[in-house]
Amino acid sequence: MANSYLNSESKKLATWYFTVAATLFGAQLLFGLVAAIQYVVPSFLFEILDFSVARMLHINALVVWMVFAMFGAVYWLLPDETGIETVGIGFGKLLFWIFTAAITVVVLVYIFVQVGSADEMSIWFIHEGREYIEAPRWADLGITVVALGFVANLFMTGMKGNRSGIVTVLMADMIAFAGLYLTGMFFTDNISVDQFWWWWVIHLWVEATWEVYVGALAAYGLITMIGAHRKVVEMWLWIEVSMLFGSGILGMGHHYFWIGTPEYWWEIGALFSALEPLPLVAMFIHVLYDWGKTQGEEHAKGQNRSVITNKPAFTWFVINAFGNFLGAGIWGFFHTLPQVNLYTHGTQFTSAHGHLAFFGAYATILIGMMYIAVQGKNGIKVLNHTKSSIWATSMIVGGVLGMTVALTIAGYVQVLVSRAQMGATWSGYFDGQAGTWFAQGMDWRLIMGFVTFTGFLFLIKDLLSIGKATHHAR
Amino acid sequence: MNAMFEPFVDVVPSFFATLSQGPLTLTIFLHTIIVLPMIWIYRQEKARLEQEG
Amino acid sequence: MAKKSVWSDNRFWQRSAAWITGFASVLLIWLTFDTTAQISMGTDSDIQNGVTKRVPGPTVINYKITYEMNKKRQHEIPVIGGANADGTSSFQEKEKFFGRDDWSEEEATALLHLGKLGSQVKNCMNCHTLLGNGAYYAPDLTKAWLDPAWGPEGSMQAMTGKNTKEEAMAEFLQNPSQYPTHERMMPNLGITAEEAKGLVAFLKHMSTIDTNGFPRNFGKIQGAVNGK
Numbered sequence: 001m002a003n004s005y006l007n008s009e010s011k012k013l014a015t016w017y018f019t020v021a022a023t024l025f026g027a028q029l030l031f032g033l034v035a036a037i038q039y040v041v042p043s044f045l046f047e048i049l050d051f052s053v054a055r056m057l058h059i060n061a062l063v064v065w066m067v068f069a070m071f072g073a074v075y076w077l078l079p080d081e082t083g084i085e086t087v088g089i090g091f092g093k094l095l096f097w098i099f100t101a102a103i104t105v106v107v108l109v110y111i112f113v114q115v116g117s118a119d120e121m122s123i124w125f126i127h128e129g130r131e132y133i134e135a136p137r138w139a140d141l142g143i144t145v146v147a148l149g150f151v152a153n154l155f156m157t158g159m160k161g162n163r164s165g166i167v168t169v170l171m172a173d174m175i176a177f178a179g180l181y182l183t184g185m186f187f188t189d190n191i192s193v194d195q196f197w198w199w200w201v202i203h204l205w206v207e208a209t210w211e212v213y214v215g216a217l218a219a220y221g222l223i224t225m226i227g228a229h230r231k232v233v234e235m236w237l238w239i240e241v242s243m244l245f246g247s248g249i250l251g252m253g254h255h256y257f258w259i260g261t262p263e264y265w266w267e268i269g270a271l272f273s274a275l276e277p278l279p280l281v282a283m284f285i286h287v288l289y290d291w292g293k294t295q296g297e298e299h300a301k302g303q304n305r306s307v308i309t310n311k312p313a314f315t316w317f318v319i320n321a322f323g324n325f326l327g328a329g330i331w332g333f334f335h336t337l338p339q340v341n342l343y344t345h346g347t348q349f350t351s352a353h354g355h356l357a358f359f360g361a362y363a364t365i366l367i368g369m370m371y372i373a374v375q376g377k378n379g380i381k382v383l384n385h386t387k388s389s390i391w392a393t394s395m396i397v398g399g400v401l402g403m404t405v406a407l408t409i410a411g412y413v414q415v416l417v418s419r420a421q422m423g424a425t426w427s428g429y430f431d432g433q434a435g436t437w438f439a440q441g442m443d444w445r446l447i448m449g450f451v452t453f454t455g456f457l458f459l460i461k462d463l464l465s466i467g468k469a470t471h472h473a474r
Numbered sequence: 475m476n477a478m479f480e481p482f483v484d485v486v487p488s489f490f491a492t493l494s495q496g497p498l499t500l501t502i503f504l505h506t507i508i509v510l511p512m513i514w515i516y517r518q519e520k521a522r523l524e525q526e527g
Numbered sequence: 528m529a530k531k532s533v534w535s536d537n538r539f540w541q542r543s544a545a546w547i548t549g550f551a552s553v554l555l556i557w558l559t560f561d562t563t564a565q566i567s568m569g570t571d572s573d574i575q576n577g578v579t580k581r582v583p584g585p586t587v588i589n590y591k592i593t594y595e596m597n598k599k600r601q602h603e604i605p606v607i608g609g610a611n612a613d614g615t616s617s618f619q620e621k622e623k624f625f626g627r628d629d630w631s632e633e634e635a636t637a638l639l640h641l642g643k644l645g646s647q648v649k650n651c652m653n654c655h656t657l658l659g660n661g662a663y664y665a666p667d668l669t670k671a672w673l674d675p676a677w678g679p680e681g682s683m684q685a686m687t688g689k690n691t692k693e694e695a696m697a698e699f700l701q702n703p704s705q706y707p708t709h710e711r712m713m714p715n716l717g718i719t720a721e722e723a724k725g726l727v728a729f730l731k732h733m734s735t736i737d738t739n740g741f742p743r744n745f746g747k748i749q750g751a752v753n754g755k
Contacts, residue, residue: 042712046712047714050654051662052653053650055662114650115648117722123647127650129648165541189636192658193568193582194643235536238537238544239544241548242540245548245551250555258669259660260736260737263494264491267501271505345741422748425666490561504554512543515543515546523530
């Protein structure tokens with residue numbers, strides 16, 4: 001950490017978290033490429049690194065890099081919000097090393113052990129085979145300890161220092177985030193019960209607690225990057241919390257249409273989840289409104305300079321505001337009603353939504369936080385774009401949008417042929433997969449995957465070098 | 475009557491299944507009981523603001 | 528100066544957020560109690576007494592399973608052991624499973640337990656979908672037990688050289704890449720004969736879960752469709 005302008009230990013820890021997050025982000029993209037190649041060339045790495053393994057690594061790296069970046073972002077903003085150094089930061093650093101070591105072991109076991117025999121030992125030490133939360137049980141327990149330690153840091157700091165609205169929301173949100181993980185750890189022979197609780201983790205993370213977290217992060221970004229008024233920002237934050245939790249908590253019903261759960265979930269899931277895009281529209285409007293407002297105030301004073309103090313980060317925050325609405329909101333609404341979902345459930349439609357939603361709602365704002373950390377670490381007053389930052393942003397956004405469109409078209413074929421016409425059997429499934437539009441969709445998804453990955457390389461290059469560029473205001 | 479109220483359609487009778495009397499009855503009921511108490515919060519806060527102002 | 532509006536007051540929104548979040552959570556917990564009671568696994572005596580459960584007991588593997596359109600519910604439901612006059616399960620007609628139709632509750636439970644463990648350890652969900660959830664690289668397994676491909680008319684029994692559905696499935700699971708149906712193949716996952724038996728029991732049991740008519744029209748449509 002030579003030449004660092006950081007004098008807060010909490011912020012130093014944040015940069016560690018961001019470094020591991022960016023590395024895992026790369027791993028996510030690499031294994032995603034392997035899986036995408038396998039759709040096009042099924043013999044690629046067959047019985048060496050099979051689709052199931054590549055995909056498990058792809059989605060686990062995704063979840064874990066985001067959790068790392070989320071923890072990092074909280075350690076970053078805590079000193080700013082509370083006005084004090086994070087309480088128990090030494091403990092926080094210890095947890096970081098435990099977390100990183102545990103994840104490394106888990107990933108190596110995924111790659112080199114892959115499968116075991118059908119017994120409890122495999123569940124404890126290899127993986128649990130439950131999408132997104134495959135981590136073996138020993139790691140589950142470890143992750144819970146780390147998450148609770150992180151929450152302890154947050155609570156102790158929030159209670160000792162100045163507890164802003166943002167910190168209050170984060171405290172409530174992060175304790176729910178950590179607690180919900182516990183509901184996804186037990187084994188049951190009853191797959192309906194299994195999936196019922198599995199969604200408590202997945203849904204209540206990505207469609208409730210994570211979204212509220214993003215709201216809080218966006219609020220922090222608006223205050224620090226364009227000098228938006230705290231009172232206005234925090235009022236919006238409370239409105240967003242009302243709408244996100246109001247629609248998101250019972251919106252869980254849209255996962256309970258077909259897993260053996262009662263019929264009443266049809267309508268609970270339908271209307272609550274149909275309202276989930278509302279807060280995302282609100283967040284988008286809110287970001288643009290505040291930007292326009294502060295810039296307008298500047299104009300009224302006769303100033304022509306931009307109010308944005310970190311151009312690349314703010315770009316990512318704006319992309320977040322729109323991407324969240326588009327990926328989670330629109331693409332989610334596409335297939336959230338039961339009458340539609342009966343045919344789209346378990347098709348590439350879901351995959352299209354998954355790609356754009358995780359990217360739009362979470363990847364974007366967390367990349368933005370990494371730029372905020374680069375700015376702080378290099379003591380820069382106004383961080384400007386570089387050629388690389390523009391290339392990175394364009395290629396990553398273009399690549400993910402391209403993948404989403406390709407997967408959506410592939411999903412149409414699957415819904416029409418495999419589901420509506422053929423009734424979802426084995427042969428119906430493969431009839432759909434053989435459709436020309438499906439095959440072309442998979443080709444384009446792969447191409448767009450490479451575009452995204454190239455953008456990622458630009459991003460890493462930029463994050464490592466932008467601080468040294470000379471065209472910033474210091 | 476038969477046209478107004480659905481015969482019970484869920485497999486297992488329960489409180490929520492009873493409220494499900496046709497398209498959207500249950501979900502609109504739940505939305506209403508979640509949102510309506512905000513009126514009460516509104517009145518309290520209005521009174522507080524008037525006292526402060 | 529005009530009076531300050533409640534609508535632009537932070538405290539109003541903060542309290543509303545707390546109320547909505549808290550009450551929605553309470554409703555979710557209440558619904559969870561209601562639902563978990565309904566989806567708890569049935570028992571052998573439920574089956575003996577003709578009680579239909581959303582998730583029946585493991586001994587359903589002794590019975591014939593079909594997936595029939597139900598007039599009242601207007602979608603398909605799993606029918607166990609033949610249908611009553613109203614289209615629901617009568618639990619009468621048995622069907623041999625690996626040569627037996629008298630699997631005891633203990634035996635069937637142990638087999639299902641092994642199969643469910645196997646489904647997780649072998650990572651089924653990261654290629655297939657189960658109850659529609661998982662990855663999209665391979666066919667949905669929700670009603671795989673009822674797939675015509677494995678039936679007497681289908682190609683899989685001849686391909687694997689077996690005479691029954693369950694034996695064909697078990698043989699395929701043990702040596703999947705020996706029986707390729709398409710360029711995209713299932714890899715060899717080191718599944719033993721016993722594990723394969725468990726997995727097939729798991730699949731048969733899963734086909735009896737009442738999934739509210741998902742997937743629609745499963746196995747009803749035969750023959751090629753011009754979807755190219």
